[in-house]
Amino acid sequence: MLTKGDDYPLHQTPEPMAYSGSDRNFYDRYFFNGYSADGSLFFAAAMGIYPHLDVIDASFCVLVDGVQHNVRASRRLGSERLDLHAGPIRVEIVEPLKSLRIVVADSDAPIAADVIFTARHDAIEEPRFIRRNGPRMFMDYTRMTQNGGWSGTITVDGTEHTVSPDSHIGTRDRSWGIRPVGAGDSQPPPSGNLPQFYWLWTPLNFPDHATFFHSNDDGVGVPWNRRAVIAPTGGGEAEEFDDVVYDIRYRSGTRRVERLQAFLCNDRDIEIIVEPQGLVFHMSGLGYMHPQWGHGMDHGDEEAAYDTIVTADAEWANPLHIHIQAFTPAVLRIDGKEHRGHGVLEQLLMGPHGASGLTGLLDPAR
Numbered sequence: 031m032l033t034k035g036d037d038y039p040l041h042q043t044p045e046p047m048a049y050s051g052s053d054r055n056f057y058d059r060y061f062f063n064g065y066s067a068d069g070s071l072f073f074a075a076a077m078g079i080y081p082h083l084d085v086i087d088a089s090f091c092v093l094v095d096g097v098q099h100n101v102r103a104s105r106r107l108g109s110e111r112l113d114l115h116a117g118p119i120r121v122e123i124v125e126p127l128k129s130l131r132i133v134v135a136d137s138d139a140p141i142a143a144d145v146i147f148t149a150r151h152d153a154i155e156e157p158r159f160i161r162r163n164g165p166r167m168f169m170d171y172t173r174m175t176q177n178g179g180w181s182g183t184i185t186v187d188g189t190e191h192t193v194s195p196d197s198h199i200g201t202r203d204r205s206w207g208i209r210p211v212g213a214g215d216s217q218p219p220p221s222g223n224l225p226q227f228y229w230l231w232t233p234l235n236f237p238d239h240a241t242f243f244h245s246n247d248d249g250v251g252v253p254w255n256r257r258a259v260i261a262p263t264g265g266g267e268a269e270e271f272d273d274v275v276y277d278i279r280y281r282s283g284t285r286r287v288e289r290l291q292a293f294l295c296n297d298r299d300i301e302i303i304v305e306p307q308g309l310v311f312h313m314s315g316l317g318y319m320h321p322q323w324g325h326g327m328d329h330g331d332e333e334a335a336y337d338t339i340v341t342a343d344a345e346w347a348n349p350l351h352i353h354i355q356a357f358t359p360a361v362l363r364i365d366g367k368e369h370r371g372h373g374v375l376e377q378l379l380m381g382p383h384g385a386s387g388l389t390g391l392l393d394p395a396r
Contacts, residue, residue, distance in 0.1 A: 158171070
């Protein structure tokens with residue numbers, strides 16, 4: 031089965047590019063977010079390719095004036111992994127590892143966009159994520175992360191918003207490998223599906239730095255994947271930190287983080303502090319944990335949809351709203367010098383986390 035990808039020198043096996051190993055859960059995914067410095071405009075996009083399910087899907091979301099607008103699309107892939115479009119949403123690689131374009135056009139939804147992401151620093155390779163559910167592979171993937179600035183226009187309900195790198199920055203990532211996609215497992219392991227997942231991810235932008243901190247912890251609070259990175263903007267080598275510890279405080283009666291302080295442990299005094307201020311983006315707009323528009327679901331030859339979330343009405347414990355990105359101001363302290371910026375704190379906190387006092391599946395913090 032030959033496709034356009036076979037004319038590029040990218041093969042990793044003796045087989046054509048249409049084949050991605052043998053695991054039906056293989057995926058290849060783009061993610062983007064962007065925001066104004068005051069949080070008045072927040073947008074995000076994603077596109078997923080699922081070669082063995084023969085599906086490609088995409089989403090584009092805009093959060094403005096307390097309403098999150100979600101455009102969703104899906105189509106049959108036809109094994110052509112280089113055709114990066116689904117419904118009205120298109121992703122273009124302008125310059126690999128430097129610049130990408132997102133276009134939303136000819137949509138029945140009141141959303142249109144033509145925006146370009148330009149990197150502020152070299153891409154960061156996060157450590158490989160490997161997690162098993164009993165004897166079965168649950169996750170095995172790599173992610174590349176990069177902060178940058180945005181330029182172009184986004185139109186919502188007839189109002190055009192101009193975005194520029196001076197006032198609108200954000201993050202993009204690429205991940206590929208294995209994680210649950212498409213229809214649920216018809217025969218999960220006898221122990222059942224994983225009831226615990228604790229995930230924090232904080233890409234932050236500062237005038238002269240981009241920083242990243244993430245942690246996947248088990249139910250006790252021991253990390254199974256954790257790292258922090260400080261990348262200088264405008265060139266230069268990033269500094270990586272594996273021996274990271276953090277303090278966390280939750281908003282009483284919820285599982286929403288009120289304050290996170292990460293200590294980047296080496297022979298220098300470095301810490302990151304974030305305190306989310308209220309603006310919350312719901313990742314279900316991009317398909318995460320969505321019952322109908324989950325990643326890799328088959329909607330036929332081509333399908334598109336539009337819906338909204340009134341953020342003031344979204345209850346934190348609702349499965350559609352437990353996975354969020356909270357817009358946040360941020361402080362970076364390096365050897366006594368303080369830098370101020372902003373970014374997001376992504377949170378998906380299900381099940382126990384003994385180190386911070388969380389119990390049960392969704393029992394709130396006290």
